[in-house]
Amino acid sequence: MTALYVLDVPENTPLAAVAAQDPAVTVGRIGPYFAITATGPIVIDRRATGCRHAVWYSSVAGVARGSRITQHDKDALRVEPV
Amino acid sequence: MTELDHRVQGVDHTAFPTFDPAGTVRFYRDVLGFPVVHSICAAGWGPEDHPDFIHFFFDIGNDDRIAFFYYFGLEPVHRHERGDAYAGFGPDVPEFFVRSRHLAIHVGDEDDLLEYRRRLDASSWPVEMQIKHETIESIYTHDPNGYMVEFTRAMRPVTPQEDLDANLTIDALLDVVGEGDPTFGKLLARKAELIVERAAEWELSRAGEPGR
Known part of the structure; x- marks a missing residue:
């Protein structure tokens, strides 16, 4: 199980919306956080989100144990099962 | 965790040494328009060989103040090219670290931010960077003492x-x-x-x- 948490603030909503476009990914909520989960990898394309760099590189609030970030650069955020 | 009541009321003053009082007054009073609101002329005293000094203050809004110490007869305390009047850094210190310490002064809106940009750009200390961080927008320069000064406005309220x-x-x-x-x-x-x-x-x- 892969799980990524993103705070629900206006700058981050496109990120959750792009993540939700993948049918293998579920976007739920825990309090004010988006809980983005999948059985396999979660991949979010930065350009599709329209997020500029300051937001993009500070958008991840938490990554569950059992998952890890394998890519977080100008192209994409990729979280995979360990 | 015990909740402690929060009684403080912002910055009274933050203080820095200067070897260039003329440049400091030009920058804060004449370029930025920060009123001089207080100064102390003190003869040196105490067990150390303390020089005579002037401690002078500028209003940075909200009755908060930035203050400087000018010590008569004191030469710069370091010879490094990087850093500021207080501290210098050799080539082994990364640039991001040297640039980390700064004072950020709050302004209410974009008009006010751009007004300070105009004042700085017409001076010997023009704006070095203007950056929108999505939730805030800031301009940066260094004062005559090498201290980094930021002006910043919030682009939306904090949630x-x-x-x-x-x-x-x-x-x-x-x-x-x-x-x-x-x-x-x-x-x-x-x-x-x-x-x-x-x-x-x-x-x-x-x-x-x-x-x-």
Whole structure:
């Protein structure tokens, strides 16, 4: 199980919306956080989100144990099962 | 955790040494328009061979103040090219570290930010960077003493969930620093646990507050 948490603030909503476009990914909520989960990898394309760099590189609030970030650069955020 | 009541009222003053009082007054009073609001002329005293000095203050809004010490007869205390009047840095110190310490002065809106930009750009200390960080927009320059000064405006109000998030970050940071060998990855893993433990309850407690 892969799980990524993103705070629900206006700058981050496109990120959750792009993540939700993948049918293998579920976007739920825990309090004010988006809980983005999948059985396999979660991949979010930065350009599709329209997020500029300051937001993009500070958008991840938490990554569950059992998952890890394998890519977080100008192209994409990729979280995979360990 | 015990809730301590929060009684403080902002910055009274923050103080820096200067070897260039003329440039300092030009920058803060004549370029930026910060009124001189206080000064102390003090003869040196005490067990150390303390020089005579002037301690002078500029209003930075909200009755908060930035202050300087000018010591008669004191030569610069370091010879490094990088850094400021207080501290110098050799080539072994990374640039991001040298640039980390700064004073950020708040302005109300874009008009006010651009007004300070105009004042600085017409002076010997033009704006070096103007950056929109999405939630804030800032301009930066260095004063005549090498101190980095930022002017910043909020582009939207801070939301309550950002205060929760900040507190979860700090609790996670204390945990991973306490364990030793801290990394960003460990912080995000610990923070994920705190989100699962506390975020849903936080939202419910807010929903139960009167007037919401």
